[in-house]
Amino acid sequence: MRGFFCLLFVLGLAGCSSMGVQPWERDLLAKPEMQPVPNYFENFYDEHIYFSKEASRGGQGVGGGGCGCN
Amino acid sequence: MQLKKISGSLGMASCTLLQAGNVSAQAGENEWFLDSSFLIYSESDGRVSAFEPAVRGEIDLGDDEYVNFQVVVDALTGATPNGAHKSTVVQTFTNPSGNSGYTTQPGELPVNSTFRDTRVAVTGEWDKPINRLSSVLLGAAVSSEVDYTSLGLSAIYQRDFNNKNTTLATGLALTSDLIFPIGSVPRELNPMRRVGSDQQRASSDETKNTIDFILGVTQIVSRTTFFQLNYTYGASSGYHNDYNKIVTVIDPLTNEPLVGGWLDADDLPYLFEKRPDRRVRNTLFLRGVHHLKEDVIHLSYRLFSDDWGITSHTLDFKYRYMLTEKQYLQPHLRFYTQSKADFYRHDLVQGTDIDASGNVNLAYVSSDYRLGAFDGLTYGLSYGYRFTRRSEFTMRGELMQQKMDNSEVPRSGEETPDLTAVIFQMGYSFYW
Amino acid sequence: MISIMKKILPLVFLTLVFGNNCLAAPVQAPDVHLPTTDGEVQLASLRGKVVYLDFWASWCLPCKKSFPWMHEMKQQYADQGLEIVAVNLDKDRGEADAFLRQMQVNFIVAFDEKGDTASMYQLKGMPSSYLIGRDGKVRASHVGFRESDKLQLEQAVKRLLDQ
Numbered sequence: 054m055r056g057f058f059c060l061l062f063v064l065g066l067a068g069c070s071s072m073g074v075q076p077w078e079r080d081l082l083a084k085p086e087m088q089p090v091p092n093y094f095e096n097f098y099d100e101h102i103y104f105s106k107e108a109s110r111g112g113q114g115v116g117g118g119g120c121g122c123n
Numbered sequence: 124m125q126l127k128k129i130s131g132s133l134g135m136a137s138c139t140l141l142q143a144g145n146v147s148a149q150a151g152e153n154e155w156f157l158d159s160s161f162l163i164y165s166e167s168d169g170r171v172s173a174f175e176p177a178v179r180g181e182i183d184l185g186d187d188e189y190v191n192f193q194v195v196v197d198a199l200t201g202a203t204p205n206g207a208h209k210s211t212v213v214q215t216f217t218n219p220s221g222n223s224g225y226t227t228q229p230g231e232l233p234v235n236s237t238f239r240d241t242r243v244a245v246t247g248e249w250d251k252p253i254n255r256l257s258s259v260l261l262g263a264a265v266s267s268e269v270d271y272t273s274l275g276l277s278a279i280y281q282r283d284f285n286n287k288n289t290t291l292a293t294g295l296a297l298t299s300d301l302i303f304p305i306g307s308v309p310r311e312l313n314p315m316r317r318v319g320s321d322q323q324r325a326s327s328d329e330t331k332n333t334i335d336f337i338l339g340v341t342q343i344v345s346r347t348t349f350f351q352l353n354y355t356y357g358a359s360s361g362y363h364n365d366y367n368k369i370v371t372v373i374d375p376l377t378n379e380p381l382v383g384g385w386l387d388a389d390d391l392p393y394l395f396e397k398r399p400d401r402r403v404r405n406t407l408f409l410r411g412v413h414h415l416k417e418d419v420i421h422l423s424y425r426l427f428s429d430d431w432g433i434t435s436h437t438l439d440f441k442y443r444y445m446l447t448e449k450q451y452l453q454p455h456l457r458f459y460t461q462s463k464a465d466f467y468r469h470d471l472v473q474g475t476d477i478d479a480s481g482n483v484n485l486a487y488v489s490s491d492y493r494l495g496a497f498d499g500l501t502y503g504l505s506y507g508y509r510f511t512r513r514s515e516f517t518m519r520g521e522l523m524q525q526k527m528d529n530s531e532v533p534r535s536g537e538e539t540p541d542l543t544a545v546i547f548q549m550g551y552s553f554y555w
Numbered sequence: 556m557i558s559i560m561k562k563i564l565p566l567v568f569l570t571l572v573f574g575n576n577c578l579a580a581p582v583q584a585p586d587v588h589l590p591t592t593d594g595e596v597q598l599a600s601l602r603g604k605v606v607y608l609d610f611w612a613s614w615c616l617p618c619k620k621s622f623p624w625m626h627e628m629k630q631q632y633a634d635q636g637l638e639i640v641a642v643n644l645d646k647d648r649g650e651a652d653a654f655l656r657q658m659q660v661n662f663i664v665a666f667d668e669k670g671d672t673a674s675m676y677q678l679k680g681m682p683s684s685y686l687i688g689r690d691g692k693v694r695a696s697h698v699g700f701r702e703s704d705k706l707q708l709e710q711a712v713k714r715l716l717d718q
């Protein structure tokens with residue numbers, strides 16, 4: 054099962070290197086509603102509720118996106 | 124909520140810590156960003172209700188360095204299913220303390236209504252840039268309730284590539300839990316004992332340790348779209364039982380909970396559950412965010428699989444409809460399905476699953492419906508109003524439904540009831 | 556011929572300009588000819604001055620911090636021949652104007668809505684700044700704007716002014 058996940062991940066990663074936008078074209082990506090998690094507590098409470106009422110948990114993790122400034 | 128009591132705060136600690144979403148990239152130097160919110164969660168049929176206020180503060184230390192802290196209080200009331208199922212007879216159970224008990228009428232779902240608890244969780248994080256293209260996020264979390272304490276530490280390293288169009292992140296979280304049940308830890312697969320008798324407990328406390336590893340990539344595709352793909356591996360070792368949960372022993376001759384047999388005078392026909400002392404989890408999470416002319420779509424899919432035999436799929440859809448530049452309405456739809464754990468059982472049948480001396484011929488067993496097969500559907504609506512660039516009000520109402528898979532219930536009238544819950548949340552955030 | 560030059564020049568520029576470094580072999584700054592808040596600006600007509608060329612946008616938070624610093628620099632060094640040109644890259648002019656209304660501006664603000672000038676300068680991030688000497692050659696470039704950058708940038712400006 055672990056091998057399957059690793060393969061999926063690598064496939065997802067392949068072909069990433071040439072995609073994207075110029076640094077000055079991130080106006081929309083900088084908007085609050087375009088953040089991976091636009092509303093912190095909405096996401097926090099959901100994670101908490103479903104973690105308590107279901108057998109699965111987590112997976113969301115880490116950030117990127119946004120204005121890419123500095 | 125109750126599941127969190129068993130593998131709960133643990134999960135909460137590392138779940139919170141492995142969510143590095145830097146929200147307040149709008150603050151000025153040494154400026155505070157304060158976010159406050161509360162949740163009301165209420166299940167139908169007198170089951171669990173929770174009130175959860177929370178507050179979060181983040182300080183911009185300048186040059187992309189931030190520190191934040193968060194306090195969440197979780198006040199729970201109501202009744203929670205104890206693992207036994209509906210029956211045609213009256214059923215009697217004993218509370219964890221051993222000094223009192225409760226009765227369930229025929230046709231009623233047995234629930235433990237002395238369940239009341241308050242949990243406090245405190246988290247702190249430090250987001251420090253290493254150079255223009257990389258940063259590290261360190262986190263610590265502590266949570267405490269009447270029978271559970273959890274401590275967690277995490278570290279996430281993030282690196283940008285391709286003019287910051289690609290971001291790679293990797294992280295580790297360690298959590299350590301101490302479980303000290305009211306009335307002490309019961310003996311696994313041993314019967315619940317009558318009120319007032321010697322409860323024959325196993326030990327006073329137990330521990331559980333967890334390690335989580337995450338690998339993630341965020342990729343900007345165009346001016347309007349980006350994706351995130353995360354892989355998480357988790358392994359936990361130690362006490363995984365919910366010490367409050369029992370499994371019914373059925374007499375195949377009467378189809379009712381066992382009377383007599385190997386049970387002694389003070390035994391009740393319910394055995395305390397036993398789960399494995401190890402659990403390995405793999406999760407794959409994919410998220411896509413797309414900006415339409417004015418509105419934004421958030422769509423995510425999560426695939427979960429563990430070595431307890433549980434596989435689940437989650438699909439989450441949010442459509443942020445901008446009413447004006449300052450206000451939005453956001454419908455939300457969430458589909459969920461999970462398979463049952465290998466050791467999930469509706470009950471144990473005397474003779475088949477248990478021998479004449481009371482020895483269970485299964486390694487592990489649990490009747491906790493949360494380890495069973497079910498489908499979940501949540502739908503809701505959020506509303507947000509941004510007063511200025513520096514303050515925002517949000518609220519939402521949702522309906523959550525869980526539809527149990529009762530296809531393998533051997534006797535009619537014993538179906539696990541579906542669950543319906545109402546979620547209401549309100550929040551206000553501002554810069555100060 | 557000109558169209559080939561338009562393609563090659565940015566590539567040449569790209570290979571010579573990187574990060575925060577001063578250039579070993581300074582390159583002629585690509586021309587900037589853009590509308591401003593009250594007319595237009597052309598880089599060629601600023602020959603003889605030291606030009607701090609900055610690229611910014613309303614959605615870029617570090618840019619908010621760079622404006623007060625640029626205002627201070629212009630005040631202090633204008634009489635020594637410093638000129639500041641802040642090129643805006645917003646797609647929505649209204650957003651840029653709202654941003655400018657909150658700022659004290661004593662320097663040239665130009666508008667490059669289509670991003671053609673930004674393309675020529677091959678920006679690596681937002682904000683980006685280029686120091687152009689009195690001879691019209693790019694002497695230094697910098698990506699981002701941090702509190703800890705201010706001193707280093709000011710020293711680079713002074714050095715060029717003193718030459």
